[in-house]
Amino acid sequence: MTGAWTLRAPCSGQDGFAPNQDDWKTVRDLKRLLGPRLGYCKRCPYRAECIATIKPSQVMFDGIAGGRLWCNGEVIDALDDVSDDELAEPKLRPSCGTEAGAKSHSRNNERICPSCRQVTREMDERRNAEKPKQEQLPLEFAGTT
Numbered sequence: 137m138t139g140a141w142t143l144r145a146p147c148s149g150q151d152g153f154a155p156n157q158d159d160w161k162t163v164r165d166l167k168r169l170l171g172p173r174l175g176y177c178k179r180c181p182y183r184a185e186c187i188a189t190i191k192p193s194q195v196m197f198d199g200i201a202g203g204r205l206w207c208n209g210e211v212i213d214a215l216d217d218v219s220d221d222e223l224a225e226p227k228l229r230p231s232c233g234t235e236a237g238a239k240s241h242s243r244n245n246e247r248i249c250p251s252c253r254q255v256t257r258e259m260d261e262r263r264n265a266e267k268p269k270q271e272q273l274p275l276e277f278a279g280t281t
């Protein structure tokens with residue numbers, strides 16, 4: 137998977153989420169093999185992005201994505217708290233990946249796509265980095281009077 141969010145996901149650096157075809161034959165094998173890894177998705181805030189990136193049903197995915205265990209693109213096991221919203225593809229626009237794209241998502245009250253989420257995060261980080269300077273100004277003025 138690609139995207140900055142993948143580095144923050146609980147499964148970052150782990151492998152075995154999509155096993156080799158040779159390692160399993162039946163749905164039961166797949167559940168036994170991957171069931172324990174489903175736990176990684178419990179505290180993952182990126183389930184929707186994970187599904188949008190892997191597109192499990194389109195690519196007939198076998199493995200773990202978005203808090204679900206998939207076999208041939210169908211869900212065969214899932215965490216208790218998964219929601220259908222996580223399965224919806226985010227709407228993509230030519231402006232995605234820019235500030236304007238991120239604003240379009242929020243204006244239309246829709247789920248933000250991974251690249252716009254990244255832009256939003258960077259904007260927040262920039263804003264937070266600038267904050268202390270702005271807050272310091274009045275103190276400096278106060279010190280000189």
Ligand code: SF4
Pocket residue numbers: 145146147148153176177178180181182183186187200201202203
């Ligand atoms: S939902 Fe699960 S597989 Fe997907 S990024 Fe999160 S922890 Fe990894």
Ligand SMILES: [Zn+2]
Pocket residue numbers: 227228229231232233237238241248249250251252253
């Ligand atoms: Zn977008």
